[in-house]
Amino acid sequence: MFKLEPRAQASRAMSLLSPVIALLLTVLIGVLLFSALGKDPVRALQVFFVEPIRNGYALAELSIKAVPLVLIALGLAVCFRSNLWNIGAEGQFVLGALAAGWVAMQAGPQTSRAIVGAILAAGVLGGMAWAALVALLRDRFNANEILVSLMLVYVAEMLLSWLVYGPWKDPQGYNFPQTITFAATTKIPRLVEGWRMNLGVPIALAAVAGLWLFLFRTYRGFALQVGGLAPAAARYAGFSSRSALWTALLLSGGMAGLAGALEAAGPLGQLTPHVPAGYGFAAIIVAFVGRLHPVGIVFSAVLMSMFYIGGELAQSRPGLPKSLTGVFQGLLLFSLLACDTLIANRIRWSKKA
């Protein structure tokens, strides 16, 4: 039997090592799983961990997945640090895409490139509006933000579905549930000719820097985190929990909305029922694996994108289903949470049970 013994001080080394151990555990379980399925584990691991970073083109594709994950996870990190459980980022992402899509559909051939700015701003506002509902209901009526934000994901998906099957359906689209293809001028500018990597990459990196400054160098960011760690201390210090609630939710909603706008006017170029791709949920894992730290989030988002791309490749090659991505994502978070225990505790083995 083992016993957990609290450490006198949280281990810094462990807090960095724990994601690595968790990843190794996930890979180990993955190898066992592949072997059990009679697939070659080495081949499968190659698909997940080598192919997505094989060359520049592959890396550019990786960035398409990593950008929304980074943006959403940054916002969620602020929420989780202030002990607010916004798990409805997927819905805020969809609303961002809807708002951005509406602006993009107004563009004609003569519209200037400046419309990209309006599209992104609309996305932020759309995501914020959806998160503001959560904040309002929690603030005014004390309604649990976990459940409200999650229920709003389903509502957002229905709203999207109604729009693309109804009022926003492309009249020339052979009755497919999709909007018109947005005008070329609305396309998020690409960084390198021929690659899909776009302006989202610098935006995400700027957001990482901005969030780092906000969390660790501003009074407001500090107040937020105190409220999350020790609500009583925050009250005593006079930090407003209401202001923390609104700031965190609006910020994370805005980030998710921005990700939605980049997706709609970037790789998608139109709205379809497939806008929600699970980024909002995967970003929860990204945020935790990244230690709720802006820099850590970049690394974990890249890792998670490898799972995504690996999942897509696995589907086309070794005959493995795409849902493996979800299995690995869940396993990673499980192992991480288990390993995180070692940050604050050490294991003592004892003979006696």
Add this chain to the structure above:
Amino acid sequence: MNEFALLLAATLSGGTVLAIAALGLLINERAGIVNLGAEGLMLVAAIAGFATAVHTGSDVLAFVAGAAAGALLAAVFGGLVIWLNTNQYATGLALSLFGSGFSAFVGIRYTQEKLSERPHFDIPLLADLPLVGPALFRQHPMVYLAIALTVALAWFLYRSRAGLVLRSVGESPESAHALGYPVRRIRLAAVLAGGALCGLAGAYLSVIYTPLWVEGMTAGKGWIALALTTFATWRPARVLLGAYLFGGVTMLQFHLQGEGVQLASQFLTALPYLSTIVVLVLISRNPAWIRANMPASIGKPFYPGG
């Protein structure tokens, strides 16, 4: 009139999925544990139950498999949360994400499978009564089981010694520990029981209610069940009522669509989720009332010192 009876029958049957899952979550929460993994648990149990039914043809075995799958996953959750003190919300989310991925992964082979014609259960004589017969007495036994379970759980929580201990663990694990009760084992037992019930609900959903397997088929039922425990202010009878209410809202949606109501189908589909939010707001409006009923240690880890 006959249509009304059918609507009522469908309401009871639809509410049963929610009721069984929510009663399980109620047991968890009474011991101070919130399991946000309910959705994932139900999905894995749904495929476990469905696969068992396909291979063995036995519904009873399917229910056992579903409950076992639910308890197994809940054991993982419980081990992490109770012994390793991981954050309950984060761990539950991990379970939900893992469950939906894993069930989709395992379930691929079963998307085309169909179960044979479901048996009908008519209670002799009563089933032939006009109106109430088709509404109440032609249900699957699981529907009555959910009612029996509610009564049993209410008796257990408020009339039995073990129930008192369970509630004390949820209210104040420190006091229960000081009195010599094995707090962590009691919590694990509650988590296992809750997981098994969520699993049973999942199996009932895929084997009897639908009956087929579709990826992500719970469509938020696990989350609605979680919300139900709050609506019900942690009381078994109110959980059952709430579940029927939601079953009714879901059925009304199909009914209205069938009636050709001029309303976008998406709006009707969103109805259960919107009503969850509305009811949650109505119930939570008075924080004092929630606080008075909520198990005091809910969501908080307990680790015996020394």
